[in-house]
Amino acid sequence: MRISYNWLRQYIDLNNSIEDVAQTLTSLGLEVESIDHLGKKFEGFFVGEVLDSQRHPNADRLKLCKVRVSNEGDPLQIVCGAPNVAVGQKVIVGVVGTTVPHNQHDPGAKPFVLSKVSIRGVESYGMICSENELGIGDDASGIKVLESGAQIGTPLADYLGVNDIALEIGITPNRPDCLSHLGIARDLAAALNTKCISPKVKRFDNPKNSVTELAKVNVLNTADCPRYTVRIIQNVEVKESPEWMKRLLNAAGLRPINNVVDATNFVMLEYGQPLHAFDYDHLAQHTIVVKSADKGEKFTSLDGKVHELSGDELMICDGEKSVAIGGVMGGLNSEISAKTSTVLLEAAYFSPVSVRKTAKRLGISTDASFRFERGIDPNITDEASARAAHLIAELSGGTVVAGIIDHYPKKISEKNIALRADRVNAILGTSLTVQQIVKFLASIGINITPGKEKNEFICSIPTFRPDIDQEIDLVEEVARLYGYDNIENKTSGEVMFSAPEHFEQQVFSVRHWCESNGLNEVLTNSLIDTPTAKIFGSDLVTVKNPLSVELETLRPTLLATMLQTIAYNYNHGVSRLHLFEIGTVFSAAVGNIKSTYIEGYKEKNCIGICLSGESNLLSWHEKQRQVDLFDLKGLVLSLLRGIGLDNSDLIYYNAPTSLTEMTIGVEINNTYIGFLGKVKPESLKKFKIEHNVFFAEIDLDLLTKLQSARSYKGFSKFPTVTRDVSFIVKKSVSVGEIEKVMKLAGGLQVTAVTLFDLFEGPALGEGMKSVAFSLKINSIEKTLTDAEIDSMITVIVQSVTKTFEATLRSI
């Protein structure tokens, strides 16, 4: 809501600075978002007189002018290119150092600063301006010539009468009463302990109600239109509004149109009551019928748009046709024009819900619908209508027909709400007295009478405050007027211990482990386009009203959006991508997938890890290589062990996922928690990624349910012996199997089997490989003798050679 400070001051005496007023408004919950000194943009512009105008010695089209902008000192020498400059003119002069709002020669009309310049060898000390350059009119053909009576040296802001200040105030949806200058003045007066004076509205001396002879009103839908009033103004002359009106409307952010429309807008901004002026002669049978639209009916609104109506919209009709969408917008067929001589003025109270539904359905939001949706005062209608009618008459030379048609079958009256003083203090943590509370509430127009109990009151809530609905709303009013800053900041209280959150702690560990181990955390989009989503999952969840087709479907896996990130970074020259993300993935809960919270939908907290590009950093001591599956496999195992999941058999080799190939499952205590593998080339192609990507996804909901409690296990006090052993086996034999057999054969005394060398070569024979393991052997009971160790190794070697048809290469 944009407020004109000059306008506001018509209702309230304000001696404070604008900053103080703004602060008070903000402390009332009417947040001042900006203060705009409207005259500021005219600083540095003055009224001047052209004393002399000669042809520029070096340019035919330019003139060399002498311009007086002050009664003292020499006139300024200014080079001017305007064709209409002439001696004796009063003109607008910008002096050196002034910012000109619009550069006429710049396609973007950007502002620029005037400096002393030399134009074709002649110095120029300022500029004579056009309307367009100052943003006060559209004419850019020449300089603006002022009336001859203009005083030399007058600052332009004063000459134009632009000395107003506009306040941009953020009005929350619960305060429709403050969508008007009077409403804001009322709240401000309460806070400043002063009075708010409403405008004097002329009433009618003539008791005769002549309006009823000129028009008829028939409200068929009283639910959506509880009150409808009509006044008529005759013999109007539609023309431009006077300067004072235009200035106030401009300051409040509304464009002046004509005196009739301006008067209705003025009263809307004054009282908060939207009004609509019809051309009486365009209303068939001079009748207003308020009813629901016909289904399929087409209606052209004031802005020229054609709307197809559903039948639920409340329409204002004449004897034949619809002429306005009630509370939203008037129709083109009955608008005020230069030919209008009689005005039918509508002031109504429409149901907020009905207006909101209509405005939403038609996609229109107007100043009127905005106010009706939030709830205007149903009892201000008559006064606002009278005010507007007389204003129209005054501005247009017309006469107001005596009387009003007021269809208001069921008066909306003030609500009574009980308030307990103790309750106020109990909620706020204050110790306000009864007197204080009463005074605060009375200051905003709430009438208070004693209630049944001690310290209980009955508060009568004015109808302009539809938001005050129960006791707690009154508590807020007290707090607001007492001042939030005056309430204590209580920093002690009952100690309460938060319960340990295992999920939280484990996710914290996972995240910090990843960070410490060189992974970059990313946060990616949750929504992707449907075709891409289909590559990565089925049972997708889509949004009915997406921003665009690119953001239509909830990601079924973190892989989809992490690949976007990888593609982005490759395109920006990055060659090493080790990323992780912790986030939610979504699917419909169909078949045997269980819903998590909302029936029909499954949400999973996951960690996704992507490795792509170089494995290690570029350095002098180590060759750089590309990441492979074993980088990721080792990383995932280290991560799980790093957060305390020590179970050794984490990995198995036929995981149920279609996202990757060479897929390895991760299973702990017989619970499948995720997988890792190499991203399929089809998926990479979709993102134009030309490098391998290795991806792991682990379900954090499952992971964090696993117990990772560690306990002490005794270890041997006797020396550990390391023995190496290598075999030549067929390539098809997997190292994992060999390890298993070695461990089985070696028994508990073999504490570690580590592959440390693997190679193939012609020397080994076709289809063969060499595998070398380092074994750690010890006993918990004694120092093993060489003979004992030798016999263990023999057993191990025999098992391997027999099981895999392997040849012993060396011991």
Add this chain to the structure above:
Amino acid sequence: MLDQKITELQSEIDRILPAISTTDALEKFRIEFLSRSGKLASLYEALKTVPGDQKPAYGQKINTLKKSVEAQFELLKESLQSSFSEQKNDIDITLPGRERPRGTRHPITQTLEHMKSIFVSMGFGIVYGPEIEDDYHNFEALNFAPNHPARDMQDTFFVKDDIVLRTHTTPVQVRVMKSRPLPLRVIMPGRVYRNEAVSARSNYFFHQVDGLYVDKNVTFADLKGTLVTFAKNFYGSDIKYRFRPSYFPFTEPSLEMDITCFLCKGNGCRICKQSGWLEVLGAGMVHPNVLRNCGHDPEKVSGYAFGMGVDRISLLRYGIDDIRIFFENDLRFLNQF
């Protein structure tokens, strides 16, 4: 007999030891003479064959020899080690060290973790809720009337007519109030969605932290104290702040908290739109309708609730001027945190 052995060993050691110049040779010496099966140990073996009355005298001799050899050995070991490090001093120590790749946590995560740690220290637990939410939890139970303009404050993505992507983390309040016993003091972080055009200042999803405390006798003064304590911990103890009345359907009275702009210190700048203030959170006393909807009697218990946007605060904290950069995940950006 033993006498001779001792003398011979003594002279052998005296000959070998001074000639040792490498740690390897010294180790070889140790094994030959000082180990458990070494030559000195064999003297003790031989001692067993000496008649009882002579044992103390010989024993002492052998001990003396052993101590002297051990002392010389240690001395030599030390000197060899120091000369070893001197030898290595010709290495170019300006060669780059073997660095570990540096990982990072996302700046939004860092902001969130900082917030969490402060609230946890104030006795708040941490709970989560779904991102696909129903109209009841997201709006209705939170006192948003159907067709009320307050719903316009949060443009909504719909999955179905009554299923939405949550527009705030506040629905988790409803879930915890319904499922957990009082007193209840928790924060609820998470991702939320708004159907708004993406621009430098707003994204269609962002992250919030909601907070909730419900108990007997919780007051607006407790709320203010909690928020001030949080803000001083999070933004610094020297910040200035102000509370403004505001409006949320689910709290009454409601407030918004501003702090002095940390870029311009309140003088007015682009970030604070010349106002000198930055809005950092919204809060209020839990609306009696919400308490009732969650099965609590507002005459017996009261509560406060608050909520703040993690992304926006991260923007301000790091002086970032375009919110979209958070989700581009450009490594040149991420590596700055």
